[in-house]
Amino acid sequence: MTEPLLKVENLTKIYKTETKETVAIKDIDFTVQKGEFVSIVGPSGCGKTTLLEILSGLRQATTGAVKIKDQVVTGPQSSIGIVFQEESTFPWRTVVENVEFGLLMQGKPKKESREKAIDMIELVGLKGFENSYPNELSGGMRQRVAIARTLVTQPEIVVMDEPFGALDEQTRLILGGELLKIVDRTKATIVLVTHSIQEAALLSDKIVVLSARPGRIKNLIESKLPKPRDAQALTTPEFAEITQTLWSNLEEESLTKTNENNKIGS
Numbered sequence: 152m153t154e155p156l157l158k159v160e161n162l163t164k165i166y167k168t169e170t171k172e173t174v175a176i177k178d179i180d181f182t183v184q185k186g187e188f189v190s191i192v193g194p195s196g197c198g199k200t201t202l203l204e205i206l207s208g209l210r211q212a213t214t215g216a217v218k219i220k221d222q223v224v225t226g227p228q229s230s231i232g233i234v235f236q237e238e239s240t241f242p243w244r245t246v247v248e249n250v251e252f253g254l255l256m257q258g259k260p261k262k263e264s265r266e267k268a269i270d271m272i273e274l275v276g277l278k279g280f281e282n283s284y285p286n287e288l289s290g291g292m293r294q295r296v297a298i299a300r301t302l303v304t305q306p307e308i309v310v311m312d313e314p315f316g317a318l319d320e321q322t323r324l325i326l327g328g329e330l331l332k333i334v335d336r337t338k339a340t341i342v343l344v345t346h347s348i349q350e351a352a353l354l355s356d357k358i359v360v361l362s363a364r365p366g367r368i369k370n371l372i373e374s375k376l377p378k379p380r381d382a383q384a385l386t387t388p389e390f391a392e393i394t395q396t397l398w399s400n401l402e403e404e405s406l407t408k409t410n411e412n413n414k415i416g417s
């Protein structure tokens with residue numbers, strides 16, 4: 152097996168305030184190969200966002216390290232692209248201006264940036280909307296713009312925090328399927344946080360299941376779901392097996408959490 156692109160080594164994060172310490176994640180270890188699609192799932196509050204923020208260099212771990220090509224990530228960097236759940240398009244810029252923004256910030260020439268942005272807009276299925284403003288688009292279309300804006304700069308890794316979280320299940324699965332095609336074309340490497348078991352099962356090559364807080368690795372699922380993963384993949388036995396495993400893993404963890412809460416409450 153080739154050397155992983157991303158290494159997450161023994162990550163622990165403890166939040167300290169004046170009155171208390173919260174261990175958000177503990178001893179997290181996993182790797183991501185170039186071109187791999189990895190999802191992170193876990194019960195609410197188990198530290199998924201914390202983990203993603205550390206991976207993106209937005210937050211520092213208490214112990215442990217994140218390495219891209221063996222270089223330790225010490226802060227935000229252009230090799231890591233981020234797509235957030237919240238709408239992150241600039242409302243005062245058109246679609247093409249949003250998408251070319253990152254390239255211009257990197258100092259790329261205007262003409263080249265415009266051409267790349269237009270190609271990427273076509274790839275995410277928004278051809279014809281280049282000159283529209285975000286408020287003229289649906290929520291799903293705006294998330295396509297956010298994805299296009301990140302992918303166009305060709306980061307080594309794209310980190311996504313519930314990018315389709317605000318959308319209904321049907322739209323998010325359709326967009327997820329489209330994301331796979333885009334990932335295939337651009338050879339992007341993705342780390343995605345999601346609450347949706349179906350989304351994780353459909354999209355991922357590998358699924359990192361976290362325990363209830365403090366989030367530790369409960370399970371690492373290597374997907375055997377055949378490719379291409381379109382709507383037909385939803386009816387395969389492999390999909391059923393992954394969703395079943397995820398359900399039972401997460402059910403166990405939510406029960407653990409309930410018991411803990413009961414203890415605290417008692």
Ligand SMILES: Nc1ncnc2c1ncn2[C@@H]1O[C@H](COP(=O)(O)OP(=O)(O)OP(=O)(O)O)[C@@H](O)[C@H]1O
Pocket residue numbers: 166167173174175193194195196197198199200201202364
């Ligand atoms: N800035 C902070 N200061 C102190 N505690 C924090 C901070 N951010 C998160 N936490 C705590 O760390 C734990 C993990 O939070 P985090 O948001 O990473 O979980 P999550 O799995 O993303 O949650 P959800 O699924 O509900 O979005 C929670 O107990 C939270 O209260």
